Amino acid sequence: MRATVLHAPGDVRVEEIDDPRIIEPTDAVIRLTAACVCGSDLWPYRGAEPVDGPMPMGHEYVGVVEEVGSEVATVKPGQFVVGSFVASDGTCEICRSGYPSSCVHRVFMSQVGTQSERARIPWADGTLVATPGVPDSDLIPSLLAASDVLGTGWFGAVAAQAGPSRTVAVVGDGAVGLLGVLAARRLGAERVVIFSRHETRQRLAREFGATDIVTERGDEGVAALKELTGGLGAHSVIEAVGTQQSMQQAIRSTRPGGHIGFVGVSHDVSLNGQELFFSQVHLHGGPAPVRRFLPELIDLIWQRKIDPGRVFDLTLPLDQAAEAYRAMDERRAIKALLTP
Amino acid sequence: MRATVLHAPGDVRVEEIDDPRIIEPTDAVIRLTAACVCGSDLWPYRGAEPVDGPMPMGHEYVGVVEEVGSEVATVKPGQFVVGSFVASDGTCEICRSGYPSSCVHRVFMSQVGTQSERARIPWADGTLVATPGVPDSDLIPSLLAASDVLGTGWFGAVAAQAGPSRTVAVVGDGAVGLLGVLAARRLGAERVVIFSRHETRQRLAREFGATDIVTERGDEGVAALKELTGGLGAHSVIEAVGTQQSMQQAIRSTRPGGHIGFVGVSHDVSLNGQELFFSQVHLHGGPAPVRRFLPELIDLIWQRKIDPGRVFDLTLPLDQAAEAYRAMDERRAIKALLTP
Structure with missing residues (x-):
């Protein structure tokens, strides 16, 4: 064959x-x-x-x-x-x-x-x-x-505890990130923010239910997200890339007590224990x-x-x-x- | 004054x-x-x-x-x-x-x-x-x-989702670890394993409800714990030290889908993203x-x-x-x- x-x-x-x-x-x-x-x-x-x-x-x-x-x-x-x-x-x-x-x-x-x-x-x-x-x-x-990709985006949203009255942020505008948007909305999230600077993907994200788009990345992206969330960050963050920058962005985008579903296959990522400790986030992920x-x-x-x-x-x-x-x-x- | x-x-x-x-x-x-x-x-x-x-x-x-x-x-x-x-x-x-x-x-x-x-x-x-x-x-x-220390051990147990029908492992036999044992038992855990090689602390751990003591550390400790848990690891792990070795031991002691409550103040800890990804654990902690x-x-x-x-x-x-x-x-x- x-x-x-x-x-x-x-x-x-x-x-x-x-x-x-x-x-x-x-x-x-x-x-x-x-x-x-x-x-x-x-x-x-x-x-x-x-x-x-x-x-x-x-x-x-x-x-x-x-x-x-x-x-x-x-x-x-x-x-x-x-x-x-x-x-x-x-x-x-x-x-x-x-x-x-x-x-x-x-x-x-x-x-x-x-x-x-x-x-x-x-x-x-x-x-x-x-x-x-x-x-x-x-x-x-x-x-x-x-x-x-749907199952993985879905798991990301579930692990991030996306649901009613929660703001969800999605790091990554590939298929998994976009379907994380879809999943978050299906699970009842009222606000879904995606980080994306790519017009086609932004459009699809909107179709899947994204309510906000942030075009900045890294710490600038975090600052823009915080602006949207009363300075606190999102309740739920779906990480769908797997790089050092995207994980860091996910952690910094999450409010204390919030949840990160990380489903981007991790490559050369090293998490600072102290930052994670004081971030007080919930972290869960892996192969969906x-x-x-x-x-x-x-x-x-x-x-x-x-x-x-x-x-x-x-x-x-x-x-x-x-x-x-x-x-x-x-x-x-x-x-x-x-x-x- | x-x-x-x-x-x-x-x-x-x-x-x-x-x-x-x-x-x-x-x-x-x-x-x-x-x-x-x-x-x-x-x-x-x-x-x-x-x-x-x-x-x-x-x-x-x-x-x-x-x-x-x-x-x-x-x-x-x-x-x-x-x-x-x-x-x-x-x-x-x-x-x-x-x-x-x-x-x-x-x-x-x-x-x-x-x-x-x-x-x-x-x-x-x-x-x-x-x-x-x-x-x-x-x-x-x-x-x-x-x-x-009690509130912190308690949070560690809650973050690790200690409860009925779950096996809880505790990394660290300081006051927080020992009170993590107490908390896990109060929360209904049926089996509580503590890593300790210090006799006085082992005795107090038993009084607080520990059912098993593992004296090995690091990967040997992990192997001993797995032996006690059908090769799978604990459902819940309380990390109460805050070092690279203790965090690694906590992650490796947890079964896939299990929960780690990490409450030892993190010092010079760097977590390998790929290991965390494939471990499929839930990680939550920070200042209690x-x-x-x-x-x-x-x-x-x-x-x-x-x-x-x-x-x-x-x-x-x-x-x-x-x-x-x-x-x-x-x-x-x-x-x-x-x-x-």
Whole structure:
């Protein structure tokens, strides 16, 4: 089958690799209906993470089940499924406590690769959720978004305790940040401020429910936010970048006793203990437990109450994956969808 | 009046300074019944915090109100009061949200000094709580503990979400850690593990309700804790030291989705963003909002349901403050009480 493989920073190729097959009795193999490129795929693409030899890429996916292992009970061939970017057994104590992304048997799908025609999904029962039927094609992008960026933005908003009578600030205007805006509004936040200096993204943020835009960054951004919040900062801050500057901005944007949901994959970040101590914020984040939210998110999408698929502003055939990476790297696209 | 003054690291003296007086109409002046030395007083004493000229010491206090400013409404001369180590107005949005220690008008009592015969308490209405009457003398140490170490251990346990069916681990066997044990048990935790290699402290921890003691430290301590918790780590961890090693130990001792209450004043701590991200813990802490808990804590003490005063294992007259500092610095005493 054809699959996207990163050979070295900047060198993405679509090439023939072996077809996936059932290895464990808990596996499923799906045929992908759509895949996509994630902001976190850009880290190795940019050389900010090591690339040790050819690396199959991608961890977001929707598709149709082709085959299941003998122990798989909840999904069956022919069903359309959405899964989390982290496979999880669904039964361990950590999964049951709501943290499938830290499952004791977790498999990061980025180690499997899903920018391809087919994919093996470990722990199918604990990872996949079947949709009520075959989705209309216009729902595909939104269901695909649920696999990671929507689920991650949602977790960011939940971890930040976005909700009624709270002001939420969002650091990062990539797909996750934008969907953090959507999530914060759905969860009832009355005011949602996004830091963004990019017009297309600002527009989409407004559509998703942002009430205010701050174009300044760093400490100037913090000062502008404080101006909007009686000098105190936001109750809830979603951090959706993962750099030193963005984490610092998130901490300084949060009022004492407020909550930060940090979901940008952390790179070269070092937090000053004393600043964190005196900030008196709540900090929670990490790889989003997307599977926890999938049933609810699929339902919202199925009922057309949310349209997270709007973050995809570029659709290309799988063969043009290299261009999809370039467009996202150069910020010409917010998020690129690939059709296998 | 006589007061404890730090002149340079290691150089604590009790000397005559001006009597405090009402400066703001929201002030009170109290006559101290008891004061004490805190683990955090040892940071400047040890030279780990700068000492710029003579510095009045102490921030914990109980005593009798002598005089109040014209705007003070809730306490009056003659009442016995307990107050937080951070003065707070009690009315700002941050106070009302439960974080008086980050009050927009807060005054750290360590900047005022309370190891003295009298003290000026700013924001008396927002800071002090009167006891139901004049306490029996055997209750004085416990009420004094409420002013900081009990309130801080309590906040650590609350921030760590100690409660029924949760295993709580406590990093640090100073007064705050030990009272974190007491708090965790009062809040319903069924299992409380303390890291300690000091026999006297282990004994007191057991009396306060610790069910397990781990004598190993650092990653060995983490491994021992994991052994006790099915390989997963504790649900709740109270960090009561404030060093790089203790914070790291706290993070690594917590299971994914678990909660850390960090209340040790952070010194030279730098947290690795990536480790924190993938740990998937909840992190919350800072200077404890003691005032939030004072009414409940005073009530528990008054009814003799808890006996936090047991952390005081040395009582000296104020004049011997220097010896109190030495005893704590050398870990000969857990906590020293001073009688003015």
